[in-house]
Amino acid sequence: MNIVLIGSGNVAQSLGSLLVKAGHSILQVMNRTEEPGRKLADLLQADYIAGYADLSPHADLYIIALADKAIPELLLHGKLENKFVVHTAGTIPMAAIAGISHRTGILYPLQSLRGKAPVSGEIPFLLQASQPADLALLQELVQSMNASYQVVNDKQRLQMHVSAVWVNNFPNLMYSIAYRLCQENRLSFDLLLPLIRETGLRLQTMPQPGAADPFLWQTGPAMREDMLTVRKHLECMNPHPDWKDLYEHLTEEIISLKSQVSD
Secondary structure: OEEEEEOOOHHHHHHHHHHHHOOOEEEEEEOOOHHHHHHHHHHOOOEEEOOHHHOOOOOOEEEEOOOHHHHHHHHHHOOOOOOEEEEOOOOOOHHHHOOOOOEEEEEEEOOOOOOOOOOOOOOOEEEEEOOHHHHHHHHHHHHHOOOOEEEOOHHHHHHHHHHHHHHHHHHHHHHHHHHHHHHHOOOOHHHHHHHHHHHHHHHHOOOOOOOOOHHHHOOOHHHHOOHHHHHHHHHHOOOOHHHHHHHHHHHHHHHHHHHHHHO
C-alpha cells in the first residue's frame, strides 16, 4: 500500500516504521518543520515535503499523525477529495476531518509510543471509517502488521482513551512517587521492579486474560482494611501532603470497590 504520513512526531515515527516493516511504501512525509520531517523521511526512504500543496495524489492512504490541536489548521489548507484520509488521535471525532475528504477514518494505536524507543509488535488498534470499503482497507492494513484491532465508534474510542490513561499514565505517576520516596530514604527503586513485573504478569496469566476483573487479584492493607498499617503509611508521607491525600483517597476507593464487588 502507498501511504503519505502527515506529521513527524512519536506516532508518525513508530507507525511509519511498522508500516515499512510490514512491506508498505511511505511515499511522502509532510511536516512544516524541515529538520524532523526530513529526518523521518530519510529513515523511511520517503520524499520530504513541507506543505499541503505538494501532497502526492497517488497514495492509497493519507495518515494524519499530528497533535490534536494541529488538526483544525489542517482543515484550512488540506483538501484531498476522493482520497482516504485517517487520523490517529484518541479523542478527536472522525467528523473533525470530514472537511478534507468524504472518505475518512481512524487508525488509533492503543499504545504509549516514543519515537526513539523500539516498537514491539504488540500494538492494538481502534478502527473507524466512513465507508465499509475503507474500513476493510484499514483492517487489511492492521492485519499486515500482525496487530489486533477493534472496530469502534467515537464514544467507544474516547472511553478507551480514558481507560488507557488509567492503566498507563496514572500508574507511571505512582512509580514516580515511589521512586522519590526510595530516593529520600536511600533505598533502591530497583527492588520494586520484580513487584511491578509480577503485577503486570498477573493480569496476563488470569484464567481469562482481559475478561476477568483485575480487582479479584487486589491485595494490600486497604483490601484487608488494615487501618493500623494505613495510618503508619500516611504518617510516612507527612512531608508530602499531596501524596498523602492521594494515598488516602485511593485507599477509600479500594475499600468502596471491595464492598461493591462483594455485594
